[in-house]
Amino acid sequence: MSLPHIILAAHGSRRTESNQEVRRLAEQLGAGLDGAQVRAAFLEFEKPTIADALHACGREGAESVMVVPYFLTAGRHVTHDLPAVIAETMQKHPQVKVRLLPHLGAFTDLSQLLLGRLFTTLGTPQTRQFALR
Secondary structure, three states, rough: OOOOEEEEOOOOOOOOOHHHHHHHHHHHHHHOOOOOOOEEOOOOOOOOOOHHHHHHHOOOOOOEEEEHHHHHHOOOOHHHHOOOOOHHOOOOOOEEEEEEEOHHHHHOHHHHHHHHHHHHHHOOHHHHHHHHH
């Protein structure tokens, strides 16, 4: 069984550096998932669009695609826009199974990650001095 193609689905920004951050994360995920194809795609302001990425997966012969919403909350983009783009686009690639994962904020590990970061940061003298001012 082949690994699924993975799309890191982000909002997109007019700020190039923000979009590059998403692309770098997709590259890091790809490096950590040896053999998986991971690509960044965007809802707005940047290419490739999520529809473009889904079409590419279909053309490349992907059997399955996992769409990872790079969003902290279940706003309209997560609850409406992403599912709509996936449903419309995949009509042209019915042979591909698409799984839309929960948004990042839905994962309980996120709070543990933030707590760890806070504890680490609070332990530094510069932060303590800053916080006490």
